[in-house]
Amino acid sequence: MARSAWLAMALLVAILPRTGTSQDALNTGACAPAAGTHENINAVLWVRTSLEYRHVTTQAFRLASLMLDRGLADRNWTAALEQTSGYENLPPAVVLDVDETVLDNSPAQVEAMKSPTGLFREEDWDRWVRKAEAKAIPGAAEFLKLAAAKGVEIFYVTNREPKHEADTVRNLAAEGLPFADADHLLLTGEVPGWGSDKASRRRYVASRYRIVLLVGDDANDFMSGVRAGVEERMYAVAPYGAYLGTKWIMLPNPTYGSWENAIWGGSYPPNRADALKARCEMLR
Ligand SMILES: [Mg+2]
Helix, strand or coil: CCHHHHHHHHHHHHHCCCCCCHHHHHHCCCCCCCCCCCCCHHHHHHHHHCHHHHHHHHHHHHHHHHHHHHHHHCCCCCCCCCCCCCCCCCCEEEEECCECCCEECHHHHHHHHHCCCCCCCHHHHHHHHHHCCCEECCCHHHHHHHHHHCCCEEEEEECCCHHHHHHHHHHHHHCCCCCCCHHHEEECCCCCCCCCCCHHHHHHHHCCCEEEEEEECCHHHCCCCCCCCHHHHHHHHHHHHHHECCCEEECCCCCCCHHHHHHHCCCCCCCHHHHHHHHHHHCC
């Protein structure tokens, strides 16, 4: 296109009335989705279809392999804030979360999004877990097999419930992940005092092993005090910057997590419209 034609088009755009444009919608703070879309669609598509997601998770587990060697060579190294003394001569262990860290549940999210309510319901979750069909997150199996071959014990610390134990063990085993047994799967509520905050379970592992790495997709997989508001969780994690990418290996999860709960202050709003409103208000 000739330069004069570009100029004419630019001028036309500049003088056209702007009512009803998407820019206006943003300016008014309306943040309304187009009819027929779902708030989570891009996040789930990124996990389900993108090469980039696979590369990021593989990258995280390769970094974990490198840091494992560093941590094994240094007896003073521990990844757990709960582990403060007397651990130097304990055998090494790695603690990982399960969902969206070693098992990919995105097919269940697709199902929920296509359901009449569009919401993830507990009965759908239970049905999905019972199938034991989740695939391993890219990079997880290679890392875990390597760690096991080096004599490192693996513990899966998950907020799945005791009723999910047998199916979760079956799923981990089906994906060829090492230490897929009830002794290495620590579920929320399995023992009195094991709440969804994972500190008590990290403390349990730390009493017998030196925790070389923590691996998870949610800040709660690494430390307490991060199930809070958007700003508060940033402050909580700030003192531990040196742990990131060394002792703490984070997997990406754009589809749900403490980060999302932080947007509406803990509990999901009464309906999707209110949830969307809360999301829109957070856009800044
Ligand atoms: Mg998780």
